[in-house]
Amino acid sequence: MIQISDKTKCCGCTACASVCPKKCITMQYDEEGFLYPVVNVEQCVNCRLCEKVCPEEKLSDVVTDTSECYAIQNLNKNKRMTSTAGGAFSLIADYLLEEDAVVFAVGYDNNMVVCHKMATDSTALEKMRGSKYVQSNLGDTFSKIKDLLKENRKVLFVGTPCQTHGLFNYIGKNDNLYIIDLLCLGVSSPKLFAEWIDYLSKKYRSAVINVQFRNKHYGYSVPNVRVSLEDGKEFDQRYDSRVHANLFFQHLNVRPSCYVCEYRERPRISDFTVGDFNNIGSVNSNFDDDFGTTKLWVHTPKGKDILEHIQCNCKWYLIETNGTNIVGGQKKMYKMPENRESFFRDAQNMEYSQLVRKWEPYNMKGFVAGIARPIVNLLPFKSYIFKALRKRKIKKFQKRVEEVNL
Secondary structure, X not given: OOOOOOHHHOOOOOHHHHHOOXXXXXXXXXXXXXXXXXXXXOOOOOOOHHHHHOOOOOOOOOOOOOEEEEEEEEOOHHHHHOOOOOOHHHHHHHHHHHOOOEEEEEEEOOOOOEEEEEEOOHHHHHHHOOOOOXXXXXXXXXXXXXXXXXXXXXEEEEXXXXXXXXXXXXXXXXXXXXXXXXXXXXXXXXXXXXXXXXXXXXXXXXXXXXXXXXXXXXXXXXXXXXXXXXXXXXXOOOHHHHHHHHHHHOOOOEOHHHHHOOOOOOOOOOOEEEEEOOOHHHOOHHHOOOOOOEEEEEOOHHHHHHHHHHHHHEEXXXXXXXXXXXXXXXXXXXXXXXXXXXXXXXXXXXXXXXXXXXXXXXXXXXXXXXXXXXXXXOOOOXXXXXXXXXXXXXXXXXXXXXXXXX
């Protein structure tokens, strides 16, 4: 049976809970706010199916040399602008919806909980666009997908590499199952995200109804978190709107398994991998228009067939042919911070406002940036300034990754 003694060995994918014939495995939150499987030992019959589908126990090792890599931009400007990068997910999902498929991807529920949701029309996709940077609650998504496949329905699932491995192990190979996985930096605590939402709602006396972690009001080059309130107000470029993302990019509020992720150097089992093509300017300057570009890997014949059908709806550029299905960069993207344990200890004992004042204190740099960006955004040469800032951040990030992997 599944027994989690080392939390770096569990990604919370729910495959074990989904496959259990006795339904004696439940996903429960730990003190940090991450879901882990808990087994009712009295009901367990020790069939060991949970171990057989666990992606930590069973990882794909089939390396192919047929993957192709593209730069993609959705020709629908609205869909591209509301996407994190170039809107490739919308292109693929819209096509499959026309084929009577069902789409499972991440959105917010009515309580602003990050979760996997089901879409059967293009309108429902609107709330699924954009990065969330929070681990999604999968609920019974895997079981729903299995039931739909039994009905011979086409299904598209979008998730992190660990989630897609768990789903693939649970379902097995199925021609009607289409999978998109992500270039993933990790996932943050759903509990701390909920506390941040509650903190904002109380401070501004109106419920938070949406968060865009990669809003493009100031262009694609500079990250911008925009918060929408129930009373119709929106705000960004404030300390309050950035604090959860800042803690994430410091890698403090990240799931333990993300620090030792096994999936960056493993073969992808997906049809597509999507990521942010933030250095597109160094590859093809014609694509660097500051509205976002997706780096899209196509790994399977199914994926290539879909790409042929959607090319008329996008601007595309072929980067590589005959690449492998091992994509995502070096294995280690960052180290577990030495003070992570202290951070989560404070998270359990402090009010959220106290926690962020200690661990992400208000500073003059952030204050100046919050004032400067709206002003710079009015300048005719703003794109050059923001692109220079982006290049600087990319170089700093790449340097940190190289140092971690020495």
